[in-house]
Amino acid sequence: MYKVFVNDKPIILTTEVEKESSFKNYLLKSVAISKVIKDLNKKSVKEVHLIHSKEEKLLKKFLKKLPNVIAGGGKVYNEKGEILFIFRNDKWDLPKGKTEKKESIETTAIREVEEETGVEGLKITKPLETTYHIFKRNGKYKIKITHWFEMSTSYSGALEPQENEGITKVAWLNEAEAQEALKNSYANIKLLF
Numbered sequence: 001m002y003k004v005f006v007n008d009k010p011i012i013l014t015t016e017v018e019k020e021s022s023f024k025n026y027l028l029k030s031v032a033i034s035k036v037i038k039d040l041n042k043k044s045v046k047e048v049h050l051i052h053s054k055e056e057k058l059l060k061k062f063l064k065k066l067p068n069v070i071a072g073g074g075k076v077y078n079e080k081g082e083i084l085f086i087f088r089n090d091k092w093d094l095p096k097g098k099t100e101k102k103e104s105i106e107t108t109a110i111r112e113v114e115e116e117t118g119v120e121g122l123k124i125t126k127p128l129e130t131t132y133h134i135f136k137r138n139g140k141y142k143i144k145i146t147h148w149f150e151m152s153t154s155y156s157g158a159l160e161p162q163e164n165e166g167i168t169k170v171a172w173l174n175e176a177e178a179q180e181a182l183k184n185s186y187a188n189i190k191l192l193f
Contacts, residue, residue, distance in 0.1 A: 002059050004132040004143065008187040009040045011134075012049045013058040022046040028058065033065045033141060037134065063143060066134065070099045071146040072109030075128060075192055076119065079154050083178050086116055086161065087169035092181035094189055096146050097165075105147045113151065117170045118160030124149045131188035148192055 002013040017025060024039050028050040039045045052058050073096025076084035085092050097112035099105065110122045128148035134141055159170035173181055182190055 002062070002132065003188075003191075004062065004134060005187050006037055006040045006134045009045070010047045010187065011036060011040070011062075012047055013062055014049055014051060015053060015055050015058070016049075017051055018049065023049055025049045025051060028052040028061055031065075033134075037141065063145070066141050066143045069142050069144045070105070070108075071096050071144055072099060072105045072107075072112060073097070073146050073148050074109050074113040074122065074124075074151040075148060076113060076117075076122065076151040076153060078152075078156070078172055080172070080174075082172035082174050084113070084117060084119060085171050085173050085178070085181055086167045087171070088165070088167045090184075092185045092189075094148075094192070096148075106149065109147065109149045110151070116162045116165060116167055118158060119153055119155045119170075120157070121153045121155045122151045123153065125152050126150045128192055131191060133186075133188050146188070 004011040004013065022044065023046055026036065026048065029052065031050060036048050039048055050062065052061060073094055075094055084095065086095050095113040095116040097116065099108040106124055113122055114120060128150055131146045131148065133144050135144060161167040161170045182193060
C-alpha cells in the first residue's frame with residue numbers, strides 16, 4: 001500500500017477492495033486523476049482508494065498518470081538532537097527541492113537543505129521514506145516524489161531562510177517543539193516522524 005497526498009487527504013494505492021464509507025474506490029487502470037482530485041476536494045470524502053490486482057505494479061501504474069517531479073530533502077539533526085525546520089506558506093516543513101540535471105538524489109537533498117537553511121557540513125546518516133503528493137503548477141497537476149534522508153551536522157552558525165523560495169523562518173526545534181510544529185505541517189511530513 002502507498003499513500004499519495006492531495007493537500008492533506010490521501011489517495012491510497014491498494015490491492016484490497018473495501019466497502020465505501022467516507023472514501024471512494026476506483027480501478028487504477030481506468031480512473032481519471034482529475035476526477036480523484038475533484039472527489040478529494042469534497043468535504044464528505046476523506047480519502048480515495050485506487051485498486052489494482054498486482055501489488056508490485058501499483059506505484060508504477062499510478063506514476064504514469066501525471067508528470068513526475070523528483071525531489072530530495074532532509075530531516076537534519078544537530079549535536080543537541082534538535083531537528084531543522086523551515087516555515088513556508090504559513091506551515092512548518094522540512095527543507096527539500098527538485099533535482100538538477102544529472103545530480104544524484106543524495107546530492108540534491110544536501111544541496112537543497114544548504115540552500116533553504118544556510119546549514120553546512122551535512123552528512124547523510126540513512127535514507128528515510130519516500131513521500132508522494134500531487135500539486136498544481138501553471139494549471140497542470142504533477143506528482144512530487146520526495147526522497148528523504150536523515151542527516152546530521154555539527155553546524156552552529158546562523159540560519160538563513162531562502163526568502164526567494166518563500167521561506168520566512170528556519171529553526172532548530174527540540175522534540176517537544178517539533179511535535180508542536182507538526183500540528184501545523186503537512187501529512188507527508190508527519191509520516192517522517
